[in-house]
Amino acid sequence: MTIKSEPGKLEQKQIKTSARGYTYGYYTSPAQDGKPTLLLLHGWPDDSSLWYTIANDALIPNGYGVIVPDCLGYSLSDKPDDYKEYDSKAMATDFAEIIKTEGIDKVIVIGHDWGSGLAQGFYFFQPEHCSALGMCNVAYIPPSTQKRDIVAMNDQFEKIYGYRCFNYMSWFASDESDAICDAHVESLFHLCHAKVDENQDPTKGNLFTTPDGIKKFIQADIKPETHPSITPQFKKHWIEKLTEGGFHAPFNYYRNFINSQGTHDNKAGPKVDVPTLFVGYSGDLVCRAENIQPSIQAGLLPNHTNTILSGGHWGLLHESDAFNEAVLKWLKSLNV
Incomplete structure (x- = not known):
């Protein structure tokens, strides 16, 4: 399977958030037959196109709703110069406003690379809007008030x-x-x-x-x-x-x-009280698949599905069939 570069069945939209006044471009397709909606968050240095393949080939055909933003700093979204504007708590608020604009109360959030960190932040700061959490390549990082070292x-x-x-x-x-x-x-x-x-x-x-x-x-x-x-x-x-x-x-x-001073004022974590998925790749030597194990062993991910696939950091694109199958299998196991 080859990678899609066009949004296909996804409709392009735009929002200027009320909390911070930033413009986000995003793509969406409504859920069918009572199925849940997924919020899909990309990482560095991608944009919403990271998710076009799974959205068009797997999620939409199976009735799932999809919301795919260009995250802050990329493509159709604003690109503030100050790194402090890329705070996960603030961006979680932005994502919550996007889903509310679409008339959605709760989403399954899945992120890749920095998007995995943003997905975790969405759970930490907007747990009332998160029904399940998926992490690709970047494993769970429990919230801590300690400065990053x-x-x-x-x-x-x-x-x-x-x-x-x-x-x-x-x-x-x-x-x-x-x-x-x-x-x-x-x-x-x-x-x-x-x-x-x-x-x-x-x-x-x-x-x-x-x-x-x-x-x-x-x-x-x-x-x-x-x-x-x-x-x-x-x-x-x-x-x-x-x-x-x-x-x-x-x-x-x-x-x-x-430069982060740690995670403060989170409403959820370190234990994750919603179903979780981690998709790691055996050939990713930077974001090691083994990094999920300490959180599993500490009991922080009590309802967890752990999947290790062959490939590297962009395995979700390069080997999309295997990735799509893993995500669909997890989604079908959920009761959300």
Whole structure:
């Protein structure tokens, strides 16, 4: 199956939120036969198109409602310069306003990459509107009032896995990352959507886990072969949208994370009282599938479905049939 780059059956809409005055572009299709609606949240450096394939090929044909925003900083949505505007509590309020505009009270929220963090934030801060929580690649991170310590996190990863999973984050959050990525968008696309070697040893060097690895790679304009699922249309959409919007806003998610003072005033968590799904990928060496295990073992995810698939960080696109099947199986098991 190839990746869709057009919204298909999804209707494009726009809203200016009353709480913060930010404009969001989003796409929607109404639920049928009493089925629930899903709020699908993308991560870096994607936009709503991340979800077009599963929406059009799996969810809508099975009667599920779909709401797919361009998250703050991307495509049709506003792109504030200040990283503090990318606070998960504030964005949870924005998402709640979007679903209320659609006449929806509760949604099943699923997120990928930073979208997984936003989905978790939606549960933490808007639990009354969340009936189930799905997380792709980025595992559950229990709310904590402690300031994020990226060095300590990498120290812990190195003890567990033998390498520093989040070495790339400091550069992404730096002042120079915007311009360099703006100038080398095509190389970055090929890096993100390259074929995955699931037998590689990340302790011997990985572009995301090696300091300045991504910077040096894209500055050399290296373009590895992309996964067979990638179409020229999808590549064109990806490059055009990021060229138009630039990388400053997308990188603000990293700046906010690194400078975050912790999670405060959450209404829910650390125990998740709704059904949860985690889809991890055996070839994702940055967002390791094993990272979900501490929360499972601590009893924080009592109604949990854990699914590990073959592929890398964008496995939901590259191997969409397997991902769609896993999500549909979970949805059919829910009583929401």
